[in-house]
Amino acid sequence: MPSLKRGAATLACLLLSGVVTYGQISSQVQSLDSPPAQTASSSPLQREVHADMAFLADDALHGRGSATRDEHIAALFAASQFEALGLEPGGDNGTFLQKAALPVPLPQHLQQHLSKFEDTPRTETWNAIAILRGTTRPNEVILLTAHLDHLGIGPAVDGDTIYNGADDDASGTTAVLALAHLLAAGHRPRRTVVFALFGSEEIGGYGNQAFLAHPPVPLPDIVANLEFEMIGRPDPAVPAGTLWLTGFERSSLGPELAKHGAHLVADPHPKEKFFQRSDNYALAQQGIIAHTVSSFGLHKDYHQPSDELRTIDFTHMTNAIASMVAPIRWLANTTWKPQWNPGLKPAPEPSAK
16 A cells, blocks of 8 residues: 555654644644545555554554654654544643653663664653543543553664564554544543553653653542553464453453454463563553554564564454444443452552552
C-alpha cells in the first residue's frame, strides 16, 4: 500500500522538520485514515488500522526509540487523535501529553544497553492520555494501555538499522487508538475509560512510572487494566482468531471477559513470564487487576529491524481489535468488578510503602 505509506511518511517528515506543529496534526489525521484505492473494499476499521500502523511503523519515525524525539512525535500523533475524538485530556496542564524526566545519569546497565543504539540525548519521556468520562459510575475506571516506544536506530542486520517495532508495539498502540475511536463514537459508558499510551517501556517502564506517580484518576478507582502488546500476528500456539491474556489464572477478569465474547485464552508461553514483562505489571503491583492482551507467537522478528509493516497480518489484527470491543463495552457498563484469585496477587515492589 505505497500511497498510504507515503502519506504517513510525509507527515512524519514534516513533524521531524518542525514544519507541522502539534496543533496542526489533527487536520492531517483524516487524510491518513482515507482509504487508498487498493483497500477500498476493506472495512473502515481495517483502513484505520492500516493508516495508524503505516505512520507509527514508518522508517521516518526511526523506530520510535525510547525517550527520543521520535517517541515524542508518536505521542503527539496519538494526542491529536484523542483530541479529535472529543475526549478529555489526561496529561499535564490540561493537555493530552504527560512529560516525565528520566534519571540523570541513567543507570549504568541502561547506559551500556543504549550504547549499542543511536547516540541521542535521552532526558525525558512522553505519554499520551485521554479520558472518556462515565455517566453514572464515573469514579470506576477501565484503563486501556499500550506502549508507544521501541528500540530506535541500532546495530545493522542485513543492512537495516531501523528497529521499526511494527508488532512491538505499534500494533498495541493502534489497538488503543482504534478502541478509543469506537468507544467514543458509541453511547457513553457508565464507567470512565482512560486511554494511556506509555513512553520508554523498552528501557524500564519510565512512562508507566510517571503515570503511577501522577495518575489522571485516583489509582484505587481503576477497576481493571488491559494492556495491548504485540497483536499484529496470530500465535500458532492457540486456535485461529484467538488472543491470549497474561496471568489469565491470576484473576477473574480473563474468564469473565471470555464469557462475554472475548476470544481470550490463557497465555500458552508461561515459561516466558510475559505477565511480568509489560507495563501492566507495575499496575498489578499496586493492586490493580492488570493483564496484557497479546498474540505474540515468539516470532524471530522480535526486537529486530525485520519487525516491519510487511510482517503484519492485518486481517488478524483488525479482527482481534474488533473482538474486544463488545467485551470492553460490557466491562465499562457493568457493576461487576474483577478480583485476584487467592494467593496470586503480585507482591508490591520492596520499596513500596
